[in-house]
Amino acid sequence: MNTAQNFGAHPQVGLPLLLSMGDVCGIGPEVAVAAWAADLSESGFSDLCLVGDVSVLRRALVFMGLSLPVAVLGSLQEFVQRPPNALPVWQPAGLPVDLAAEPLGRISARAGAAAALCIEASVLEIQAKQASGLVTAPIHKEALHAAGVDFPGHTELLQARSVPPGAPLPPVRMMLANEELRTVLVTIHCSLRQAIEQINTVRVLETLRITQAALQRVGIARPRIAVAGLNPHAGEGGLFGDEEILHIAPAIAQARGEGMEVSGPHAPDTVFMRARQAPEHAGEFDVVVAMTHDHGLIPVKYLGVEQGVNVTLGLPFVRTSPDHGTAFDLAGTGRADPASMAAAIRMARRLIGRA
Known part of the structure; x- marks a missing residue:
């Protein structure tokens, strides 16, 4: 584990709740790091582990005016040793290189591929019982399509990846709640x-x-x-x-x-x-x-989307997301509102029995 500082042992909260970074050209990384920081400030520790590109998430901290160390995890097993005041980031293998160079506010095939890979890697970790659930930052459907990902959105992708290849798909439904x-x-x-x-x-x-x-x-x-x-x-x-x-x-x-x-x-x-x-x-x-x-x-x-939460019902694991999209017009401005992401995190905890 690589971290800028060492803060000692972290309170144990069980398996991490994963938070995927979403589309790197939108506000997903920014609301993800801001929600994590607010969670840490409120409770003194967090069970969240971000899944995504380390450079993109470091940049998101800067955009949101947050001066925090980053703990780069080699695997989710290292989550228990994370420093308590450092943003824990697990970067799955195979992400496109130099994602932070993708233009903000634009549809990007590389961004779509990265978003899908983070989601799929998170599902595999949940299935391997290395994580408790998944909160997803927004992705862009056109970016997924440009990347050759044959699913119209999170719901269908998660449905397909929740079972072995060729197995019957579980019936899933979308719930939006505030x-x-x-x-x-x-x-x-x-x-x-x-x-x-x-x-x-x-x-x-x-x-x-x-x-x-x-x-x-x-x-x-x-x-x-x-x-x-x-x-x-x-x-x-x-x-x-x-x-x-x-x-x-x-x-x-x-x-x-x-x-x-x-x-x-x-x-x-x-x-x-x-x-x-x-x-x-x-x-x-x-x-x-x-x-x-x-x-x-x-x-x-x-x-109002500020407190809205999208929940995928019917999956064999917990998945929630904020009630907004990639907001390309706000990307990089530091004005993205993390309230809906925070609400999605709270809902995920309720569903896994931590609230």
Whole structure:
């Protein structure tokens, strides 16, 4: 282990929680180091280990005005010997060289390849029981594509890497959550036309089961699950579409038969207001299940991305991320807000039982 200073033994917190650096041309490295520093300041120690390019993360410290030593780990086994006040960084083998030379604020194939490699290396360490979970800084879908990574985003990449090659993929879902609203998506990254074609009773019921299990893991014994319809006014009895009648309502009925507290299909233009937990309004529901990506994510993001957290449900390990993208326009300015990253770290700890 190479470090600028030696601070002695570090408090033991179990296996490290990994934090991947994201796209080096965006704000991922900056919010990652800032969240780690804030975590250290608040608690006096941190269970986080950053995964990424050492030079990029050193530069991120400078961008964020942080004067901190860096502990370069040869392996995650060295995490237990890390100095308590040094940023622990594990740099996986095979990263493209000289990543800090990539232009900030630009789509880069090398940045996309590096981001994917850090994610995949982190998953391997979790599977080898060398880490407790994964928090991911933002990546750029076009950079992944430019690098030849055949996945539209984190969710699909993690799903594929969570099982051996050729094994059936686990059903996964995306949940976006903040202090006021949680929403889980039946369909994720695909065209709207494809999303509508994917909606069926089996998929909706599977989403309800995954949602129920996830909320129970964070301490909600009997989650109140509201299901948003697909069509205006939830189809208005078939006048505006029949997906609610053919697919969504039967899934709700089966979920109720399994003992879940599920209601709907509700009109999608009002159900999120009913579910919102606010000082002047106690939410009627603990979570809303939405049929498509934008139906579910627009309401949560409208409330503010500062505290938003993306959680991948259904994986055999914990994965969270902040509710924002690479923000190329802010990269290198030192103005990136680490609040959403900090919220993602807190959520990951809750899910692994450390909160």
